[in-house]
Amino acid sequence: MNSSKILLIERDKYAAIKLTALFTKSGFEVLQAHNIKEAAGLCALHNLDIIILDIDKDSPDFIKALKKELFLQHLPLLLLADNNQESELLTCLSIAPCDYSIKPASLEDVLFRVNIALKKKREISREKGLSGKLSELSLVGLIQIMEMENKTGNLRLSDGSKNGNIFFEKGQIIRAELEGLEGEAAIYTFLTWRDGSFILESKKGSVMKNVAINNQEILMEGMRRIDEWERLKKERSKIILIGAAGSGNTELINTLTGGSVILSNAQLSSDSYPLEFGRVRLKDAELLLYGISIEDGASVEDEIYTLLESISREMLGYILFIDNSKPKALGFARYLLSSFTSHYNVPFVVVLTKPGNMLQENDSLSIDKARQGLKLNKRAPIIISNPRNRDDASLVLNSLLDIVMRLEV
Numbered sequence: 001m002n003s004s005k006i007l008l009i010e011r012d013k014y015a016a017i018k019l020t021a022l023f024t025k026s027g028f029e030v031l032q033a034h035n036i037k038e039a040a041g042l043c044a045l046h047n048l049d050i051i052i053l054d055i056d057k058d059s060p061d062f063i064k065a066l067k068k069e070l071f072l073q074h075l076p077l078l079l080l081a082d083n084n085q086e087s088e089l090l091t092c093l094s095i096a097p098c099d100y101s102i103k104p105a106s107l108e109d110v111l112f113r114v115n116i117a118l119k120k121k122r123e124i125s126r127e128k129g130l131s132g133k134l135s136e137l138s139l140v141g142l143i144q145i146m147e148m149e150n151k152t153g154n155l156r157l158s159d160g161s162k163n164g165n166i167f168f169e170k171g172q173i174i175r176a177e178l179e180g181l182e183g184e185a186a187i188y189t190f191l192t193w194r195d196g197s198f199i200l201e202s203k204k205g206s207v208m209k210n211v212a213i214n215n216q217e218i219l220m221e222g223m224r225r226i227d228e229w230e231r232l233k234k235e236r237s238k239i240i241l242i243g244a245a246g247s248g249n250t251e252l253i254n255t256l257t258g259g260s261v262i263l264s265n266a267q268l269s270s271d272s273y274p275l276e277f278g279r280v281r282l283k284d285a286e287l288l289l290y291g292i293s294i295e296d297g298a299s300v301e302d303e304i305y306t307l308l309e310s311i312s313r314e315m316l317g318y319i320l321f322i323d324n325s326k327p328k329a330l331g332f333a334r335y336l337l338s339s340f341t342s343h344y345n346v347p348f349v350v351v352l353t354k355p356g357n358m359l360q361e362n363d364s365l366s367i368d369k370a371r372q373g374l375k376l377n378k379r380a381p382i383i384i385s386n387p388r389n390r391d392d393a394s395l396v397l398n399s400l401l402d403i404v405m406r407l408e409v
Helices: 013-025 036-045 059-068 086-095 107-128 139-148 184-190 215-235 249-256 303-309 327-343 367-374 390-405
Strands: 005-009 029-033 050-054 077-081 099-102 131-133 153-158 163-169 172-178 197-201 238-244 278-282 285-294 315-323 348-353 382-385
Touching: 005 013, 005 036, 013 029, 013 107, 029 036, 036 050, 036 059, 050 059, 050 107, 059 077, 059 086, 077 086, 077 107, 086 099, 099 107, 139 153, 139 197, 139 215, 163 184, 172 184, 172 215, 184 215, 238 249, 238 327, 249 278, 249 285, 249 315, 249 348, 249 390, 315 327, 315 390, 327 348, 327 367, 348 367, 348 390, 367 382, 382 390
Parallel strands: 005 029, 005 050, 050 077, 077 099, 238 285, 238 315, 315 348, 348 382
Antiparallel strands: 131 197, 153 163, 153 197, 163 172, 278 285
């Protein structure tokens, strides 16, 4: 008895009825969708074995979306095309290797092609190993399975926008990497993923070890960090961006919010509330960004602290912006940093910017000069960033969040 699950995307209702009857009689479970939108929802909800797709103008984009999902990359596709759809068919075939049949196709031919595709899929699965969704089998469960079965291999993980790897040797994690994070830091971030996909592959060749502690220690620390984040996100959701006027804080907020926030000037006074500039999502939490620009030489002792007093208990951290094309501004920046540090015991990041221009390697204020001028130790984070660049802006916020919980936007 065949237990494979087919998703049939057929616009012709009569053809859909015939194909459904054919596969049901052959022991398949058949799910039907009449358009791409319905099909996308079924792909997310069901563990499919093959898709039969009656192609149209939207099919190429649908196939591209499928192949971006790690757990759907090896899902077979059988394309059904009319004689006048050669252009659409060729486009689909250029995106991913698919089998196809020209309509009107005989039912026997379609069934034969489906069985061949499923046989190839089983062969690939034996080579590739375990795969699935993190919503169905969590990373904690995967790590425990690897340890109990003493497995060696590479666990590839994806949440749609980010990809990474965890390498196992005889059940123990020996290496982890995720777009700039390595070792335990990468694993702690992986553990926060509730959605996404995974594929377990056999390891080819040796890898350099960057994980020093055992699986149970990693899981215990990871769970502690997640619990701490659950507490923090309820208590603290506000990030303050401070700097001299024109140092780049408002440009960064505008970049992160996609220009959807209207930036306006606010007169700072002791009886006013801080101006909220924008909101940014952090996984399952929402951060509020407050930008405060202070004229060079102005005092922060009265107006600013009075303004921040009402939200200081909800402050997750702050970011100090310095225009690195103006080395003379370093003295004022040191004053701002020392003032904030003395009032607020929360994480901070220093950002060297050149607002409105791309940064060059020969900028006059280097990280070393800034560190020395601000009297910061080597562990204090200082970043060179173009606040108008989306990746740079995200890196700034992620760097602050890294210090808090090793989480990412």
